[in-house]
Amino acid sequence: VGADPKAGDGAGILIQLPDAFFRKEAGKLGIDLPAEGHYGVGMLFMPKAEAPRAKIIELVNKIIAEEGQMMLGWRDVPVDNTDLGESVIPTEPHHMQVFVARAASCADQDAFERKLFVIRKRVFNTLLAEEGHVPEELYIPSFSSRTIVYKGMLLAAQVGQYYKDLADPEMTTALALVHQRFSTNTFPTWSLAHPFRMICHNGEINTKRGNVNWLAARYATMESELLGEDVKKIWPIAVHEQSDTACFDNALELLVMGGYSLTHAMMMLIPEAWSGNPLMDEQRRAFYEYHAALMEPWDGPAAVAFTDGRQIGATLDRNGLRPARYYVTDDGDVMMASEMGVLPAPEDKIVEKWRLQPGKMLLIDLEQGRIISDAEVKAELASLHPYQKWLDSTQIQLEEMPAPRGSMTKPVYGSLLDTQQAFGYTQEDIKFLMTPMAMEGQEAVGSMGTDTPISALSSKSKLLYTYFKQNFAQVTNPPIDPIREELVMSLVSFIGPRPNLLDLKGMSSVKRLEVRQPILTNEDLEKIRMIGEVADNHFRTQTLDITFAVERGEDALAEMLGRLCERAEEAVDQGYNIVILSDRLISAERIAIPALLATSAVHHHLIRKGLRTKVGIVVETGEAREVHHFACLAGYGAEAINPYLAFETLSELLPHLDEGLTQKEAEKRYIKAIDKG
Structure with a gap:
């Protein structure tokens, strides 16, 4: 497709390492390969220019030696580029293979595979650290003692012709992964062709x-x-x-x-x-x-x-x-x-x-x-493993926890109208968004389009959420109905520290707080706030205020955001493993940092400090009210959200609704509508 009929998005093949073929080819170069499984082959896309290529070869050899393995030699991979498209030839890399012998320190082939993995990662990370970037032409399609990948910016029919190795009768394999790419999310390149490793x-x-x-x-x-x-x-x-x-x-x-x-x-x-x-x-x-x-x-x-x-x-x-x-x-x-x-x-x-x-x-x-x-x-x-037994001994279900002592519903400061205006509520929000949610348990039906200017170009003050849009390939993804297709949907969320991913049994003794869906009622939030009082659990919660004095002015926002991040870091260092970011203290004297800004700032600050997996983030905000708001908060690090002002707004609406809804039922339907969205 396009001006060049011979330009494809990419194609390739992954096969088992053909021992007889490589033994023959290595022999021509004077390389004596060890027994099958005791050597690996790295396939590399390299710069065409000789000087940068020599530098990369030197680096690879050095890292192989540092990792205790033995470099046996290099081989230029023969190719035939006569059928490549005119637009593809300028991007064509130089192809090379490196042979590496397994050291005695590797107990078995799995250990050798791990070493080859480390060598490959170190090549890129070293270049990144020393040069600030990895040369565009450098890529390692495979580095293994079991498999090898031949791929490129080719059409499927060109793969066998381009790589001459593939025409050799001794290029045998019991399996093959073959792929021709249609690029949807990234521009086609040699490195992004499938198969991967x-x-x-x-x-x-x-x-x-x-x-x-x-x-x-x-x-x-x-x-x-x-x-x-x-x-x-x-x-x-x-x-x-x-x-x-x-x-x-x-x-x-x-x-x-x-x-x-x-x-x-x-x-x-x-x-x-x-x-x-x-x-x-x-x-x-x-x-x-x-x-x-x-x-x-x-x-x-x-x-x-x-x-x-x-x-x-x-x-x-x-x-x-x-x-x-x-x-x-x-x-x-x-x-x-x-x-x-x-x-x-x-x-x-x-x-x-x-x-x-x-x-x-x-x-x-x-x-x-x-x-x-x-x-x-x-x-x-x-x-x-006895997974159910581990779950029974470690799992805390929020819905099954006892209700906290005392009142759960704290009234907002000042009048409800003042608070709604402070958070940018409009009559449209209440009439066309929230009322149908409370009445029918779903958003009102509307069109996909909007004729209002995008937020960055609008003369009106807009919420931070409106600057973000969903990012997905609408053409290739069929629509999904989360109610009719509930079987394949899940809103189960976990709040709190995340375990070490590579500890195969580490979660068997660590407590985990689970919620069936991430929108919290006021009672749910108080359960989390008071969870430290529940016997036999390791959770401790701290609430962090995300409001600041109006008199400090808008110029203080960046400073207050920095302080919030520092307070979150201190809370983790002090042993708190759930933080609640709360704007409940908003008043005529105090203004709230936008909840999305506060959440994302804390989330990324803790990632940079290496602390994010030690703590859960819960957001208590009067700002979030529609599905997009909750999706943005979840996308930027919130594990659960309590929209307290939305609940208070629903409470005020109840006398004006046709049905005799209770507060509990209205909240339940509203949460159902958010979950469905």
Whole structure:
């Protein structure tokens, strides 16, 4: 598509390391390879200019030696670029392979894989630290003793012709991941072509930005028995500049290198819809619920194919929004693709033909030589540890906690109207947004468009939330109804510290506070505020005021924000593991820092200080009232939100509504409307 018919978004193939082929090619270069599994091959995209290429080779050799392994030699990868598009040739890198021998200090091949992983990460991190950037032409598609990736900014038909290695009869493999890319979220480049080091997929991960942020937040508390001190050398794991697939691949690789099995890691990253599924086996549900506090789902419409060179499989997103069909032949071949006709087989040889179903997994274990069913894979992992027993002894459900002593509802300062005006309420908010929510339990139906100027260009004063818009590919994502499709939706949230991601049993003794949905009533908030008084738990809560004196003027906002961040840091240092950011003290004399600004500032400050995973953030605000407000707060770090002014506004509305609603019922319907949105 476009002016250059031979320019593609990218294509490639991931295969098992072909020992006979590399032994032959290395022999031509005078390199004597050790036994299979005792050497690894790194595939590198390099600068075409000789000087920067020599510098990178020197750096790679140095890091290999520092990590205790032995560099055996380098090989130029032969390519044929005669069929490349005119627009592609200027971006073409120089291709090289490096051979690395396994040291005696590596106990087994898994330990060697971890060392190759560390070497690869160190190359990039060293260049980043020394040069301030990584050369655009440098990329390492694979560095492994089990697999190798040949890919580029090619069309699918060009891959075999471009890489001459692939035409060699000794280039044998029992598995292959093949992909042709259609770029949706990033501009096509050589490095962003699929497959990546462990996966490829046919969709998109919509939650990438939040996933990457939380991965970064976990850095300071991450420790690994297997990686040891090496865990500090591999950061950053994923960065926002990468595509959603590259980030997902990096997260999967981290979990596998940290000790999780390939299937275990995939079930953590793309869990089934467990919260609203009454038919799910209790043991499997306990597995998912336990791991929900360890890793946020990487969610989006995608069928993800994955491999580590020993197993190959695929899993479909929980909504089943992307196609994945497969067949099995009588001589043991298995083919899975987005469409059935990609690699046809004679009908009389096909013994099974089916599709991947939502949240299900197809797995082939090449060492065992068999297909392992979704039920068997998940039953085995769910019975690995007594997850339900661990949950029973550590889980605190907010809804089941006793009501706190004393009054829960603190009246707002001054008149309700003054407070509403201070938070920017309008008659439109009350009449067209909140009243239908209280009456019907859902937002009023409206059009998607708006004819008002965007906030940055408006002459009117707008709330901070209005400067943010949803970020998703509307063309490729089908609409989802969270009520009719409740089975695949979950609003379960966890408040408080987050455990070490690479501690495979660490959560078994740590208390966890769970809420079924993140919008808190005043009573719920008081339960959290007073949770320190509940027996047998380690939670301590501190409320931080996010208002400041009006007389200080608007110029004091930045200073007050800085002080708020310092107070949050001090609270964590003093052992508090839940902070409540509250603007309840707003009055004629005190003005509130916008709740979104306060939340995001505290969230990112604690990430920078390495403290974010030690504390939960709850927001008590009079500002949030519509779905978009709550979505923004959650996106920038809030784990639960109490919209106290919205509840007081509903209370005042009750006498004017047609039905004889109680305050409790009106709040319940309002929360239902927010949850549905």
